[in-house]
Amino acid sequence: xxxxxxxxxxxxxxxxxxxxxxxxxxxxxxxxxxxxxxxxxxxxxxxxxxxxxxxxxxxxxxxxxxxxxxxxxxxxxxxxxxxxxxxxxxxxxxxxxxxxxxxxxxxxxxxxxxxxxxxxxxxxxxxxxxxxxxxxxxxxxxxxxxxxxxxxxxxxxxxxxxxxxxxxxxxxxxxxxxxxxxxxxxxxxxxxxxxxxxxxxxxxxxxxxxxxxxxxxxxxxxxxxxxxxxxxxxxxxxxxxxxxxxxx
Amino acid sequence: xxxxxxxxxxxxxxxxxxxxxxxxxxxxxxxxxxxxxxxxxxxxxxxxxxxxxxxxxxxxxxxxxxxxxxxxxxxxxxxxxxxxxxxxxxxxxxxxxxxxxxxxxxxxxxxxxxxxxxxxxxxxxxxxxxxxxxxxxxxxxxxxxxxxxxxxxxxxxxxxxxxxxxxxxxxxxxxxxxxxxxxxxxxxxxxxxxxxxxxxxxxxxxxxxxxxxxxxxxxxxxxxxxxxxxxxxxxxxxxxxxxxxxxx
Numbered sequence: 001x002x003x004x005x006x007x008x009x010x011x012x013x014x015x016x017x018x019x020x021x022x023x024x025x026x027x028x029x030x031x032x033x034x035x036x037x038x039x040x041x042x043x044x045x046x047x048x049x050x051x052x053x054x055x056x057x058x059x060x061x062x063x064x065x066x067x068x069x070x071x072x073x074x075x076x077x078x079x080x081x082x083x084x085x086x087x088x089x090x091x092x093x094x095x096x097x098x099x100x101x102x103x104x105x106x107x108x109x110x111x112x113x114x115x116x117x118x119x120x121x122x123x124x125x126x127x128x129x130x131x132x133x134x135x136x137x138x139x140x141x142x143x144x145x146x147x148x149x150x151x152x153x154x155x156x157x158x159x160x161x162x163x164x165x166x167x168x169x170x171x172x173x174x175x176x177x178x179x180x181x182x183x184x185x186x187x188x189x190x191x192x193x194x195x196x197x198x199x200x201x202x203x204x205x206x207x208x209x210x211x212x213x214x215x216x217x218x219x220x221x222x223x224x225x226x227x228x229x230x231x232x233x234x235x236x237x238x239x240x241x242x243x244x245x246x247x248x
Numbered sequence: 249x250x251x252x253x254x255x256x257x258x259x260x261x262x263x264x265x266x267x268x269x270x271x272x273x274x275x276x277x278x279x280x281x282x283x284x285x286x287x288x289x290x291x292x293x294x295x296x297x298x299x300x301x302x303x304x305x306x307x308x309x310x311x312x313x314x315x316x317x318x319x320x321x322x323x324x325x326x327x328x329x330x331x332x333x334x335x336x337x338x339x340x341x342x343x344x345x346x347x348x349x350x351x352x353x354x355x356x357x358x359x360x361x362x363x364x365x366x367x368x369x370x371x372x373x374x375x376x377x378x379x380x381x382x383x384x385x386x387x388x389x390x391x392x393x394x395x396x397x398x399x400x401x402x403x404x405x406x407x408x409x410x411x412x413x414x415x416x417x418x419x420x421x422x423x424x425x426x427x428x429x430x431x432x433x434x435x436x437x438x439x440x441x442x443x444x445x446x447x448x449x450x451x452x453x454x455x456x457x458x459x460x461x462x463x464x465x466x467x468x469x470x471x472x473x474x475x476x477x478x479x480x481x482x483x484x485x486x487x488x489x490x491x492x493x494x495x496x
Contacts, residue, residue: 090399090402091399091400091401091402092402111396111444112396113396113397113399113402113403113444114396114397114399115399115400115406116397116398116399116400116405116406116408116409117406117408119367119368119374119397119398120367120368126367148359148360148361148362149361149362149364149367150364150367151338151339151361151362151363151364152339152363152364152419153339153429153430154338154339154340154361155361157364158363158364158365158412158415158416159415159419159430159431159434160364160365160408160411160412160413160414160415160416160434161364161412163408163411163412163415163434163436164406164408164409164411164412165408166408167406167407167408167411168406168408171400171407181401182401182407182438182441183407183438184437184438185435185436185437185438186407186408186411186434186435186436186438187433187434187435187436188411188433188434188435189432189433190430190431190432190433190434193430196359196361
């Protein structure tokens with residue numbers, strides 16, 4: 001497994017990252033060939049934070065379809081093994097206590113950073129979404145309601161806003177299902193436009209894990225499953241983050 | 249050409265859009281098989297608007313690399329055939345006087361809509377970008393500086409924010425180069441992360457036009473061209489919009 005991982009690393013080094021770039025995706029290390037336990041990933045990610053706002057909770061802008069499906073999945077968290085993922089302002093809030101590779105550390109990060117999909121503060125204007133994750137099935141469902149600040153064609157969501165929502169759901173799924181940390185590829189085939197303020201349901205699943213890569217797929221569709229908005233596939237690079245002992 | 253267009257339409261109807269969906273991408277019409285002249289598309293798109301804010305102008309948040317390259321391309325607009333594209337709050341400002349197909353009209357659009365890539369109002373916080381377009385070469389260059397509200401990994405731009413920026417540059421290029429109006433496919437291969445606040449240069453070109461589809465490619469790289477951030481390809485559906493006589 002380690003040797004296969006190293007071969008994959010060499011391929012990435014050859015095809016992917018140009019020499020000399022200061023922000024190159026990290027090469028595989030031996031450490032990254034061992035996966036974290038899913039339980040530890042999930043429990044760290046979902047830990048109770050009383051001081052941080054969780055943006056994945058219902059608000060007055062959510063349409064009835066979104067509220068109904070939210071409560072349906074909330075019921076499934078009680079018996080069917082689904083987990084409602086919290087959503088904080090920044091990814092750094094989700095992975096506190098873990099260390100990034102040196103090549104990815106930033107010298108100064110004093111600015112007020114927001115994860116892209118929580119960049120618009122006013123409720124209902126931008127991204128409204130909540131992700132439910134099923135650890136043993138390695139599946140996620142994202143309920144996504146695009147607001148008027150995500151416009152593309154008049155009255156409809158921008159294709160890029162949907163691609164970004166898919167990427168974000170992929171990335172959370174890839175991380176929790178197996179240390180998937182970086183998007184290597186994202187391919188989205190658009191089928192129908194999403195009307196602003198309506199609900200799109202993103203059904204996401206890990207298809208396979210091979211050569212330290214996770215292969216993930218998505219079907220985004222309407223609540224009644226009669227309209228497919230997009231189909232997508234993505235590949236994520238696994239990288240296990242180490243505990244940051246300097247924080248203790 | 250028309251017959252080939254209709255065959256493509258049938259394929260799209262078969263593979264793409266499910267029956268019954270209320271917001272299905274429009275089928276091809278005979279009208280859409282005739283292209284608009286590029287001159288008329290460009291002149292309508294770029295018309296002087298004294299009452300609308302143009303977001304594609306330099307501001308205090310632009311980094312030196314972005315400012316330098318902006319002025320370099322500005323020089324090229326005087327002699328080399330490049331055009332600086334204005335960027336208004338909504339796509340509807342760019343295509344005023346044109347009529348959308350009935351299936352894409354919205355009954356109520358009173359909300360304060362923003363094109364997704366101009367969704368964050370504070371300068372430097374979100375998307376800073378300007379697109380230059382070369383009509384005869386069918387190429388575009390987008391200067392893109394991601395701000396701290398586009399974060400993905402700590403200190404770096406979210407992959408979805410880059411995918412959306414590529415989609416937006418593709419869509420403007422596809423529209424002006426030949427009535428390309430809807431993204432059918434967007435495939436992005438990520439190579440390196442973009443550090444927040446630094447410049448990514450998106451080099452975009454139309455590869456071919458076939459069966460009423462435009463095939464477009466992109467290489468996103470650093471100013472010194474030493475680091476490739478992403479390579480992408482996209483397919484756009486051509487659809488010629490008719491003049492909206494009701495507005496006169």
